[in-house]
Amino acid sequence: MSELIDKALKRPNLAVEIAGIKLRNPVMPASGTFGYGEEYAPFLDLEKIGAIVTKGLSLKPKAGNPTPRIAETTSGMLNAIGLQNVGIDAFVQHKMPFLRTVNTPVIANFFGNTLEEYGEVAKRLNDIPEIAAVELNISCPNVKQGGIVFGTDPKAASEVVTLVRKYLQKPLIVKLTPNVTDITVVARAVEEAGADAIACINTLTGMSVDIHTRKPRIANCTGGLSGPAIRPVAVRMVHQVVQTVSVPVIGIGGIVTPMDALEFLIVGARAIQVGTANFVDPTAMLTIIDGIEQFCIDEGIDDIHQLIGSLKF
Amino acid sequence: MSELIDKALKRPNLAVEIAGIKLRNPVMPASGTFGYGEEYAPFLDLEKIGAIVTKGLSLKPKAGNPTPRIAETTSGMLNAIGLQNVGIDAFVQHKMPFLRTVNTPVIANFFGNTLEEYGEVAKRLNDIPEIAAVELNISCPNVKQGGIVFGTDPKAASEVVTLVRKYLQKPLIVKLTPNVTDITVVARAVEEAGADAIACINTLTGMSVDIHTRKPRIANCTGGLSGPAIRPVAVRMVHQVVQTVSVPVIGIGGIVTPMDALEFLIVGARAIQVGTANFVDPTAMLTIIDGIEQFCIDEGIDDIHQLIGSLKF
Amino acid sequence: MLMRHSLIRESKQIMKNYRTKIISNQEISPGYFRMKVLAPGFGENAHPGQFVMFRVQRSLPPLLRRPFGIFRTGFLPADCDGLPPVEFVEIVYKVVGSGTSIMAELHQGDRVELLGPLGNGFDCTSRQGEKILVGGGIGLVPLYMLAGELIENGCSVRLLMGGRSRDDIFAVTEFERLGVETYISTDDGTLGEEGLVTQVLERKLQKYPAAEVYSCGPMAMLNAVHNICLEHNTPLQVSLEESMACGVGACLGCVVKGAGHTEEKPSYLCSCKVGPVFKSQYLDWSALAQNNSDCGGCA
Amino acid sequence: MLMRHSLIRESKQIMKNYRTKIISNQEISPGYFRMKVLAPGFGENAHPGQFVMFRVQRSLPPLLRRPFGIFRTGFLPADCDGLPPVEFVEIVYKVVGSGTSIMAELHQGDRVELLGPLGNGFDCTSRQGEKILVGGGIGLVPLYMLAGELIENGCSVRLLMGGRSRDDIFAVTEFERLGVETYISTDDGTLGEEGLVTQVLERKLQKYPAAEVYSCGPMAMLNAVHNICLEHNTPLQVSLEESMACGVGACLGCVVKGAGHTEEKPSYLCSCKVGPVFKSQYLDWSALAQNNSDCGGCA
């Protein structure tokens, strides 16, 4: 009897380590859906989540794409924000002061339009002590190579990771695009080039048309599809990548409920990111953390590592 | 005034031609979601739809995958039927007699496990006079080449189309898989190899996990994602392919309503296929046909070709 | 109700998509609901063991229709003299997931769609003898029409009702009114005998060695029933619950392995078309017992 | 209602996600609904021109929340002596698509969620003078609280209400009760003057050349209002309706081009955070007029 109470009172350990940084739990926001953290501070306690992931940063401020930039689709949304961000200087000056007051690891997501730019940003981020890790977004077109997306070509992906690695002492997470024939090839390439962890997936490229105006519903014509619609594709890719690499994997794509997050953990994601769901419910991450904890209690799991990768297949 | 009535009474022309076959309207079922036509005969008049597309046929009967084979996901479903079919002999003997009684073009979808098998089936189908066209499914693993999927490799795709073309006088539609980095490369390859039309898309590979049993929700582990969830990806790919090739394109993926079908027509699909929606509503195709007609009337369009490819971008 | 055939061909011609509305939807036991739906012409084509594909609402979710056994069909008096009586089909469902949760919230007058009657039901042409029906939880549903038919045919019918607790037992009165002898057992002893329904089956088969058995319920129960019947050399028909997408034989998502299935010579039977009712000797029981272990849906 | 600030900083601290329920939801004109939602503490933080992100239901669709202007806030008498009065926020919405269609079916007591008050509202600190409010269809919504505030501040307020037909005109009585002088015009002449609201604006500006203008409505109307104000050198504030995903400045989906925007030196302003109300001189009107031509949603 007292054993039962003991068990009920002992909370399961949800802490995980990704690329050398310790997270109090495996739940964090996906880049671009949580601003610079401050935007959501009125709605949830930022010290309850595992980490804060910033909007993608670039060397110079970036204005982003023409509007309309977003459109809802069935159980998903398209976005073509165009990586609008304040740039690294303004980030340090205007966004870091707030982030410093929060006792939660900050992961800076970043990108470049050329190989060199990737290197430059990496150098700059490496010098900011309060940044716990960086997340490298390679789903961007390489303007010098005629716009082919870095992340769709294993060679280009490897090159950019190698370069960034050169400038970076901090843990390096590389975020993959799902718009590829075989994600394991890219995953292996970036692991070999020095990634400490892999995050997947970014958005699937999609399009939607306003039948009355006969124009694409977003000005950029195509956009990135996110939300629950893409979850099965994301779970599949995370599963494939976990089977391929030995660095930890962060699962992303369509996570709204605790059950969704658990699917990713079970296939082997060591942590997960919540994107579009933040828009739907700003407290979604807290519900997910509580739900994971309750699931562990219900299933008699005292450490989340017993759950991670426990897929039976 | 009488002009208005005239206009209201004159029904718009919905007839289109695909690869030399004439369809009374651009709406047909997607392979594998409509059995061999007969299954849905109690629910809708098969002489109202543009064509009948059969379940994928192979040389020998194929038993398919272990169960469970299907699982619902958010606004979509996963399937791993494993291309179960009666085989070409039984098709001719048991399924053709019914199809012969229906005054609607029959399109036979088929596949092979090896290059040779593809050729064999093509030969056999070419000899069946009542088959108006064939649809070649290249989303199948090539068992001889270690299971890489024909349709993900432009060279393999080109090879199989070239071979099939050799044996086939009938119009040849080639159906592409969306699980590729750049669908335009494969589209160009199959057009050059002799495809008369291109159909896209087949299903996106996905996965879903039962968190209680910790097993994949379908026995095959991964399955094909279909339904409204994938529509934005499908519209994007159809748009890309239309911009790339000059043969007609058939749009497939997540079409449930007339509005969905219109998106595909506007980006340039000359016809569309309805898959998962047949399960949701066996009369979905009729609703779609009526809706397209009404849209034409409302927009003052008297021939559907004025709509096809009318995207403003 | 008199002219029924177990031939697939015939029932196929008259299945239909009913765009209709709910007559009533009531909770009859915690988590179990009974829903009457307006369906003119449905009854004369429905055969015991057949099912319907139910569309919860016009918007998503859920995307796919959900299969439910036909509990019974019948007529309500017309709302007004001079109008014909109101024909209905009734289903009984247990709330287990997203679809059934939404169903539980529906009200009289709400619009729904159902496709049916579908599938191949029980072979109940036999005109006499002892029949034992074994139902576990929601598996009782298709046994009601079956019991009615068998009794009409002159058979003597015993129904063994099993459940985890008393909440899983329903419609006892209705079955008894048909003239069925009912025996209740629950795992926790909250109603009837404590223990498994299969214990009762053992006893009954000893008493009525020439009986035929019909069963529907969770796979573990069906498997136990199959083993007992095998031992006693008793003919058995079972109704299976596979996941379904189309319900009409088009998607091939609902198959089960047939007897003699091997890797080399696989045999898959469409459970929406050849089934959902199968004579037990036509099924591959080792595969069934395994594959369906994750069906947590039914009592 | 007295202590309000147009500073973003301050309103940011007190926005909140309310998990709450509907007090009432009524059709007030064909296709237009008024919904009162329980929201304790909402009123004292809400500023004219701010909005809420409304979550229609817990299940999909729609996926994203929908933005709605705050029509007003207030108190209802408590249900029982001894209880505090019931604070509510009220929105007025037009049924245009999937989300608003579902909203129209909601009933008293249904659970909803709203995030707010959000954004930067009208600058209405001015303590005197002539104010002309121009509202088109659903664009009347944010003008009600604005009118109240301006009148409280001692201004004289004229409201020009425009719509396609009389169905698009609502809340006239409420505006008049505040002490607002109302002028109605409809395209088809079914209510008030026949013609565009901008004709009326022209006349009023001739009469009150020192007036300030505040406007909300379809982009074509706003654009015309902007041009007229430019000509008359009249200060103008407009409330814009961009598509939004988050409503809190996190997604950058809702931006509009700022004045002086060029391809080389682009300037995008977040309409959920810097806006939805902008002083007209800060906007790039040529871009606005173009980009929003496909917003068929509003009257």
Ligand SMILES: Cc1cc2nc3c(=O)[nH]c(=O)nc-3n(C[C@H](O)[C@H](O)[C@H](O)COP(=O)(O)OP(=O)(O)OC[C@H]3O[C@@H](n4cnc5c(N)ncnc54)[C@H](O)[C@@H]3O)c2cc1C
């Ligand atoms: C021929 C047939 C007849 C049936 N008759 C009845 C009936 O009369 N009354 C009744 O309550 N139920 C019946 N079922 C089961 C019923 O279809 C499921 O309970 C229902 O589909 C669950 O829907 P959901 O959206 O609530 O659950 P979901 O959210 O889809 O799933 C919840 C749980 O139910 C399980 N489940 C889902 N679909 C099925 C299925 N088709 N069969 C078994 N388990 C499933 C899932 O594995 C999961 O554990 C029948 C099933 C079949 C195939």
Ligand SMILES: Cc1cc2nc3c(=O)[nH]c(=O)nc-3n(C[C@H](O)[C@H](O)[C@H](O)COP(=O)(O)OP(=O)(O)OC[C@H]3O[C@@H](n4cnc5c(N)ncnc54)[C@H](O)[C@@H]3O)c2cc1C
């Ligand atoms: C700050 C702000 C305040 C608003 N205040 C009100 C209000 O007080 N009352 C009211 O009725 N509406 C208001 N709107 C518009 C309202 O948000 C949309 O009408 C609503 O989101 C449509 O949802 P839906 O699901 O019904 O339509 P959908 O199915 O999403 O779309 C249907 C049509 O509405 C258009 N639409 C969709 N979203 C928007 C949007 N954000 N703005 C304009 N058009 C849109 C689409 O382009 C389409 O033509 C406001 C919008 C904003 C940004």
Ligand SMILES: Cc1cc2nc3c(=O)[nH]c(=O)nc-3n(C[C@H](O)[C@H](O)[C@H](O)COP(=O)(O)O)c2cc1C
């Ligand atoms: C509005 C929006 C902006 C995004 N911006 C970025 C970004 O700047 N950098 C990045 O790596 N991913 C970005 N993403 C992708 C998300 O981080 C995430 O990978 C994707 O949305 C899938 O997760 P979800 O389905 O939970 O939203 C963005 C997504 C959305 C919806």
Ligand SMILES: Cc1cc2nc3c(=O)[nH]c(=O)nc-3n(C[C@H](O)[C@H](O)[C@H](O)COP(=O)(O)O)c2cc1C
């Ligand atoms: C159950 C099922 C079986 C399918 N079988 C085949 C097949 O045999 N051959 C084929 O080319 N595509 C097959 N498909 C793919 C569909 O034809 C279609 O390309 C896909 O489902 C996307 O369309 P939808 O979203 O409208 O369903 C199948 C799809 C489903 C859901």
Ligand code: FES
């Ligand atoms: S459910 Fe589709 S074939 Fe049985």
Ligand code: FES
């Ligand atoms: S709506 Fe997300 S930034 Fe404005």
